[in-house]
Amino acid sequence: MAHTALIVIDMLNPYDHQDADRLVPSVRKILPALRELLDRARASTSPVIYVNDNFGDWRSHHGEILQTALSGRHPDLVAPIAPDGESLFVVKARHSAFFETPLAYLLGQLAAERIVLCGQVTEQCVLYSALDAHIRHYDVTIASDAVAHIDEGLAEAALEMMRRNMSAATCPVGDISFDDATPER
Template identity: 70%
Template structure:
């Protein structure tokens, strides 16, 4: 089997983009579920990996991205879920958390065979990341109450696609566990 890693997608944001107004409401609804996942993963000593867009700032690193998000107009959406000192961080530039990032290598080094995805945007980055995880033979779980859509109808279709085409488990955050399944 293998370990389970929690992947937090694009939650460190200043929300200064075209769809921000709609997305902010969805993020507010997803925050409690993300909080539950962070608490459960940390309690189980499971890897927590924040994978975040660099917003085209090619000299940025995770500290600068976090600082910008905490200084932005929606800092209240970042503070409750900000990375702790144990959290890992991967910078991405495109929709998928795997596209031209070291995430696949990192997960293999951690012994992770199962990923729990949460964050934003359900019908974009979460969908593409679930597909890329699936084609890398990782087991995929999507936390239904911890993903934030821009378009609810497209998000519902994306979730159905993840379940049907990528064998993703769709579960509420309270039903997701992070037990270490490594053989002794």
């Protein structure tokens, strides 16, 4: 049974939304660290769970969401971090990965006590997901160099809030272990 799960938030994105032009440079910057984090989680056999917006298309499934993202404006930001055949997938409709999704149930089935969050957007979906994980008593780690932002100042404030108010560990990918040891806070 797994004790640590990697949760990839909203990275399957066609980048056709209002803030996309402000988000894309940050996504480009985090892509190598995110790829490394995915590789390390998969090598450790920790579950990798993609939690992604369905962009209001309630008939879509994970394959269609991926294809929409790969057909979007920046497939080069999606292809390197696309789910593999072992990845799990949860569709969300709002900011939090937990809000009205089966994520908490899935984590319980996986016996996950610790979650590592990465993806986009730091000051929105990552922040709200971290809060919901905290109130559900998960040990939360944020891969600080594998989260993308729209507004750098708000992202820094969000990371500080996660550290102070949610007891989240915020650290670079190189400091994250998937061996059930919690990194330094």
